[in-house]
Amino acid sequence: MNTFIYPEYEVVRNQDNCIACRVCERQCANRVHRYDEENKKMIADSTLCVNCHRCVCLCPTHALKIVRSGDTYRENANWDMQTVNEVFRQANSGGVLLSAMGNPKNFPVYWDKILLNASQVTNPSIDPLREPMETTVYLGKRKCEVVRDQNGKLVDTMSPSLKLNLPVMFSAMSYGSISYNAHESLARAAKALGTYYNTGEGGLHKDFYQYGENTIVQVASGRFGVFKDYLEAGAAIEIKMGQGAKPGIGGHLPGAKITEDVSATRMIPQGVDAISPAPHHDIYSIEDLRQLIYSLKEATGYQKPVIVKVAAVHNCAAIASGIARSGADIIAIDGFRGGTGAAPTRIRDNVGIPIELALASVDQRLREEGIRDNVSIVVGGSIRSAADVVKAVALGADACYIATAAVLAMGCHLCRTCNTGKCNWGIATQDPELVKRLNPNIASQRLVNLLTAWNHEIQEIMGGMGINSIEALRGNRLMLRGVGLNETELKILGIRYAGESL
């Protein structure tokens, strides 16, 4: 017999305000709400609620809220409720626990322990509304030989690069894990913003080839949807070696999500589970990686930069060093708080390292080895705001990847049940009735709004520091100070403690 687990959250309805319009009922894919004909009242079954807030947002009289249920076991600092419930759940099912979105555990968020500098007296700050403020970023190799043709003219030997109007891109989310409309929203927003979105390992739907100039196409261990046109369609190719939410393991898209369209895009059979292997079976070394990089470059005429994406793990500095020598143009590092549509809970919550530390160590290592200009560095894995972006750039990143913030902008309320496929916001689902809830006309505008706002903030912050371009901020760790950090952390981050002057 299954142990009953009292729901962690409870739907609370203000019956005085409820007009029984039944919008909550119609909008809940989990069937929490229903109308009791007899008593002429709406009632809710909290055991089914995932706390996605769809009903709360749509209730026209604001009669609904969702609160912590308050049910609790005997307090125990070691065996907290979540831990106990997970044991119950596994004893009930015998299965590996699955979770979605990023690591929610109470690990330190280093962004929040880093503070930014500002100009006072001895150096002028800059008003971005009156003076030029450059947020354009180019991603790719910065090294080039000076070569002249027989007439003595300079030959362009610059490697291909990506031009971003602001140092933020949308990171990989596959069509399959997210919906067609979510993809369209990201694609349209990337185009409008002058940045890029990323196909993830789901191939590129034929409808979205038109956004190719703003698309990064991914090649991952399952090779789903990879073929000549796909590689040629994108502005850059990303080899995904790992993902922050589940380093070291592959992916698993349940057959139920492999609809006709997803199947065609991924080039796999309909209705059959799509398994991405944990490793690339042709990559067991940096040399192997180099082969894939050059295969892809060869296939696309050396016209597109190649990104290698790895999860932030313990020896990522050494790995990055290898990648920087492998011919890759860009290294993407994904921190342990990065989101996912589904990951084993234990992996998500316990594997990998914080992106702040990984970034600092990689940047430091590449500088020390004199190969920092071989590659650009893009970081992701919970970049939550413009401040995080500025701090990341100051720590050494060229640009940031965001995904959780992007899906939030599209409507996600972080209920973390993407793996159920019943996303009430139309994002992480393939159910047509749910997918249509995400209107790309609205969602793409919200994405544009978000990043436009961030860009204003980035400019404002940079101006305050007296810096007028992202280029001048990159790796400028003097602009950062730590609080609440120990010596080791400060050393890895390469920053001084707050209050320490030069």
Next chain:
Amino acid sequence: MKRYVIIGNSTAAIHAVEGIRSLDKEGTILLVSDETHFTYGRPLISYYLYGKTDEEHMKYRPSDWYEVNGVQTKLGVRAEKIDAKEKTVTLSTGETVGYDKLLVATGSRPFVPPMEGLDRVEQSYSFMTMDDALRIERDFVKTDNVLVIGAGLIGLKCVEGILSRVNSVTAVDMADRILPSILDEEGSRIVQTYLEGLGVKFCLSDSAVKFESNSATMKSGKTLSFDKLVLAVGVRANIELVKEAGGACERGICCNEKQETSLADVYAAGDCAISHDITAGVDRVLALLPNAAFQGRTAGVNMAGGDVSFDQAIPMNAMGLFGLHMMTAGVYEGEVYKEHKDGNYKKLFCQDGVLKGFILIGDVSRAGIYTSLIRNRTPLCEVDFDLLKTRPQLAAFSKTYRRENFTKEV
């Protein structure tokens, strides 16, 4: 500058003026009517008696309408004669007016069959015009027992109007059921039962053969006494003006889809004119207000030099009696779909792959969706008719239909 003359002051005439003015703002319009009232909705007279409206609200158009539309009126004046050669109309005032385009929208008049002794009945009324309604309002008193000859549309609307004003109402009809022209037998029974429940008495399959001043001897031998008599047997189209001028007429004035009569520059519209009923496939008078409006508009536009046709005439009626609503349209031929539950009655008639007609009693919501199927002769293979049978809905139409209608101006 064109000279337009319009004989009539009701629906067809008004819509004709609007049709003319949609193209020609300059021409002179003379409107002649033997009624003295400002244009009013004829069918409203029963609602007037029923207390649902008053004279002010019965105006079919705003008070300044004639002025705004540049219409010169001669109210209380009869058009006596049309000279189609000279293109003149002689009026009851003796005046003769010339026209470039003439519209005959003379409507119809009550038909009174010859019945012995009718002239002996002093308190006899017809029920067609505002004046009729005003007479009834003035004369009928709470103690009156009223005999209504005719249990059709006019008769029963009259019954509705007067029931609460008098002591009793008995409606007589030769037919064996009420509303025989718009309902089927079962439908008639439903409505009859409803009306009887409200106290209306019926005497069916019977007719008056002889009248005394306060009683009628019926064919069945019964004698019905009354204080007031209402004659609502039927109507006849006013075709004489055109007929005498040499225009082709049958039971109504013959006209084509442009509302042109056989006389040059003479148009006819409304209850006096013949329509081509697309459901029955025959030419007949369709004395219905919407039909008069469409014909009038068509005539007006064509008179002003436009080129439009009206080829969607169908019989249709929306009728309410003491809160019971019924809607009917088309002809009752072909395959039948029937539903009768919860006090609602529905019958749909299909033939040759199109909806031909329907009867709805009680729940009449969205009936227009059915009507448009008939009017547009929509092939039923283009819609989900099984869905439509249960209730009228646009979900049964194609996505294309909805795109055309919901995402564009219509």
Next chain:
Amino acid sequence: MKRIYVEEKWCLGCHLCEYECAFANSGMTDMVKALKGKTIHPKIRVEDGKNVHFAVNCRHCKDAICVNSCIAGALSRSESGVVEIDRNKCVGCFTCVLVCPYGAVMPDGDGHVAQKCELCTKNLCGEPNCVAHCPNRAIVYEERD
């Protein structure tokens, strides 16, 4: 003129528009007060078909058959193109219901007169309230050909 257009692709069938319509035309400023415990009689109605939802309200036809058919002259087209109904003139014969091809004219709550969408021109909303509150922009109010 600006009209309401319905994009069924985006309609979720949530029926919020019906409640927003009823509220807008209630004359009240508090939705709970206006609608709690009441049966609503909105002028916009959502149809839920097989895998399809869409709202239907008056299309404000250029050559409106309801206006032409009205026996009382209660229905008219304003100068700006809005098909309006004068409740004081309407006698509730429902000929408009009989002729509207969209089923967009209906008896009002009491069943005495007809009602239809007047684009919130006769209430305090200014712009159609269903449009303002559609959560997925399935109902829009704009100028189109």
